[in-house]
Amino acid sequence: MSVVGITKVAKRYGRVTALEDVSMTIADGEFFGLLGPSGGGKTTLLRSIAGFIDPDDGEISIDGKPVKNIPINKRDIGMMFQNYALFPHMTVTDNIGFGLSVRHRPKAEIEARVTELLRLVRLEGFGERKPRQLSGGQQQRIALARALATNPRVLLLDEPLGALDKKLREEMQFELKQIQRNVGITTVFVTHDQEEALTLSDRIAIMSEGKVLQIGAPRDIYERPRTRFAAGFLGTANFFEGTVSGREGGLTRILLAGGTAIFTRDEAPEGRSVTIAVRPEKFTVGGATPAPASDAQVNRIAGRIAGEVFAGNSVTYRIDAAGRIVTVYMQNRMTERLGPDAPVTLTWDPAHSIVLED
Numbered sequence: 001m002s003v004v005g006i007t008k009v010a011k012r013y014g015r016v017t018a019l020e021d022v023s024m025t026i027a028d029g030e031f032f033g034l035l036g037p038s039g040g041g042k043t044t045l046l047r048s049i050a051g052f053i054d055p056d057d058g059e060i061s062i063d064g065k066p067v068k069n070i071p072i073n074k075r076d077i078g079m080m081f082q083n084y085a086l087f088p089h090m091t092v093t094d095n096i097g098f099g100l101s102v103r104h105r106p107k108a109e110i111e112a113r114v115t116e117l118l119r120l121v122r123l124e125g126f127g128e129r130k131p132r133q134l135s136g137g138q139q140q141r142i143a144l145a146r147a148l149a150t151n152p153r154v155l156l157l158d159e160p161l162g163a164l165d166k167k168l169r170e171e172m173q174f175e176l177k178q179i180q181r182n183v184g185i186t187t188v189f190v191t192h193d194q195e196e197a198l199t200l201s202d203r204i205a206i207m208s209e210g211k212v213l214q215i216g217a218p219r220d221i222y223e224r225p226r227t228r229f230a231a232g233f234l235g236t237a238n239f240f241e242g243t244v245s246g247r248e249g250g251l252t253r254i255l256l257a258g259g260t261a262i263f264t265r266d267e268a269p270e271g272r273s274v275t276i277a278v279r280p281e282k283f284t285v286g287g288a289t290p291a292p293a294s295d296a297q298v299n300r301i302a303g304r305i306a307g308e309v310f311a312g313n314s315v316t317y318r319i320d321a322a323g324r325i326v327t328v329y330m331q332n333r334m335t336e337r338l339g340p341d342a343p344v345t346l347t348w349d350p351a352h353s354i355v356l357e358d
């Protein structure tokens with residue numbers, strides 16, 4: 001069942017199109033990430049759901065009801081923004097209970113709820129502290145508890161962990177996900193950090209220049225990016241441009257400039273110019289004279305080591321092959337080092353050659 005519905009939403013600021021024809025549905029209990037570069041429209045969309053921004057066109061609904069004429073405080077939404085600071089003069093308890101106090105809930109109910117939320121964010125016993133007596137991560141957890149206090153239908157998070165340093169951020173990612181799972185609240189969050197989007201989201205919408213480029217589960221977008229932008233924004237990809245030159249053994253043959261042929265399981269009409277994406281970890285690097293193919297259905301191109309970045313457990317190679325530099329990630333399992341200029345053979349499964357739409 002869908003909780004948040006967004007249909008053909010548009011927002012312009014003078015000549016700037018912040019959102020254009022944006023549609024998506026967010027399911028009950030889903031952790032939904034809006035990912036994209038700066039200026040892509042993520043915050044504008046989140047603020048439109050919250051009610052801070054009124055879209056020029058389209059419709060936003062919660063539980064099937066259009067929210068256009070519902071004010072912010074009646075939308076049944078909890079919010080946590082990067083700079084959505086706690087009230088500095090109030091205790092942790094009063095901060096968390098704030099939303100319930102302004103709704104004139106009975107004192108006993110507020111106390112019980114605050115206790116429950118402190119337990120949820122693992123800060124029991126911190127109720128009497130002031131925000132300045134908390135670490136950054138603790139403040140963030142209190143802000144989360146405050147956003148959840150009224151038991152809202154939807155939780156909106158804008159770069160919720162943006163202010164934290166890397167280590168704390170990783171810890172909080174894990175915690176945020178746990179809490180979201182436990183509460184089961186439908187959550188929409190904005191991030192420009194691809195790793196954060198991959199770790200937290202059930203599904204991701206990739207946004208750029210006000211448009212949605214692709215929506216899908218992290219694994220689906222990673223394994224099957226539709227565009228060059230999506231492939232490059234979520235992870236790293238090598239791109240091979242060529243022309244479709246027919247079918248062979250159930251595979252599509254792509255002829256690269258320079259005459260090398262590579263194969264894909266995807267279908268594409270003969271004669272079409274296409275771009276193929278291959279993720280760096282999909283390759284195997286072998287010696288100059290590869291073992292005879294036991295399976296003819298494998299891509300195989302010759303190259304030379306042009307550079308390496310050693311990271312202990314793994315190595316990133318830059319390999320000069322088929323007239324380009326190919327980035328390859330390898331686990332550090334080799335007994336011999338592949339030195340500069342060493343001749344190598346790159347092999348990969350045609351299933352990992354993805355034909356892009358643009």
Ligand SMILES: Nc1ncnc2c1ncn2[C@@H]1O[C@H](COP(=O)(O)OP(=O)(O)OP(=O)(O)O)[C@@H](O)[C@H]1O
Nearest residue numbers: 013016017018037038039040041042043044045192
């Ligand atoms: N109030 C405003 N007035 C004019 N232009 C605006 C306004 N708010 C946003 N924009 C423009 O709309 C576009 C989308 O902005 P938005 O903040 O939604 O992007 P974003 O993806 O959230 O970026 P960031 O990651 O930097 O927060 C940008 O080009 C921005 O400059």
